[in-house]
C-alpha cells in the first residue's frame with residue numbers, strides 16, 4: 469500500500485512535467501518542409517544528429533548522419549512516405565541485405581521499390597520532456613509484415629547509414645550494431661548545418677535551390693547592376709559574381725563552386741554568411757539564391773568571377789534576411805574572400 473502510493477505519487481509528478489499531446493490526430497501528409505533528426509538518448513554518437521542525403525547512382529540518395537552527404541531541409545511526408553521532391557525521390561527499403569543482422573538498406577529513389585511507411589505521432593522530447601515533438605513512427609515496409617524499426621549503423625568517415633530492422637528479429641552485428649533511432653520532424657530552419665565531406669562537390673545537384681519547396685516562392689530579383697554588399701568592415705573582400713557549374717559552358721566539372729559546406733536560412737545576410745564560414749574555418753564565403761551560404765578553402769580557376777560591372781547583374785537576388793542587399797542569383801554566387809589579418813582589405817574594382 470505504502471509502496472503503491474509512492475509509485476502513484478512519482479508518476480503523478482512525472483505527468484505534471486510532461487509535454488501536452490494535442491488531441492487532434494496528425495495527417496500522414498506533412499507538406500511544410502522539414503529536416504529529420506534522429507534520437508536515441510542512450511547513444512551519444514547518433515543522438516540528435518540530422519539526416520543528410522548523399523547522391524548515388526541513378527539519382528538515388530543514400531541516407532546518412534554525420535559528416536557525409538548534404539544537409540537536407542526540404543523533406544515532406546506524402547501518404548506516410550518521406551519524399552524529397554526537388555530530387556524526385558522517396559524513402560524505400562531494399563537492397564544490401566545483411567546476412568549478419570538481417571537488416572536492409574533504407575534509402576531514397578525515384579524508382580518503384582517498396583516504400584517505408586511512417587505515421588506522424590506527437591510525443592514528448594526526451595531531451596526536454598515539456599516540449600512536444602512530432603515523430604515519424606515506422607509502421608511497415610510496404611508489402612511486408614508490420615513492425616520492425618529504423619536503425620543506423622556505422623558506415624564510413626564517421627558517418628552512420630540508415631537501415632531497416634525487421635520484426636521478430638534478434639540478430640545483432642557485434643562489429644557494427646544497428647542502433648535503433650526515433651525520427652523527429654524538425655522545421656526546415658532548425659539545427660546546425662553538418663559539414664560535409666569533399667564528396668559533396670559531386671553529390672550536390674547543380675542549381676537546385678537547397679530549400680525549394682512547393683510553398684516557397686522564387687527569390688526576388690531587381691537587376692541593379694554594380695551593387696554588392698561591402699563586407700570589408702567584417703574582414704571579407706568582394707571578388708565578384710561567380711558562376712556555378714551550370715553557367716560554365718562547356719561544363720568544367722560537376723559540382724558547386726564552394727563545395728565544402730552549405731547553410732541555408734530564411735534570414736540570410738552576407739554578414740551572417742561571412743561569420744558562418746569564418747567560424748567553420750573557411751576563407752571563401754558565397755551567398756546564392758537569396759538564402760544559401762556556401763563555404764570552401766579554394767575554388768577552381770574556371771569559376772573565377774569576371775571584373776566587369778555588367779557581370780554583377782547576375783547576382784541580383786535580394787537576401788532572404790536583408791531587403792537592401794544582394795545574395796547571389798540563380799546559379800550565381802556573390803563571392804567573398806577573407807582578408808589576411810593585418811593586410812589590406814579591398815574589394816575588387818569593377819570596370
Ligand SMILES: *[C@@H]1O[C@H](CO)[C@@H](O)[C@H](O)[C@H]1NC(C)=O
Pocket residue numbers: 507508509510511619646647648649650
Ligand atoms: C537505443 O538503441 C539501442 C540499440 O539498438 C536500443 O536497444 C534502445 O532501445 C534504443 N533506445 C532508444 C531510446 O531508442
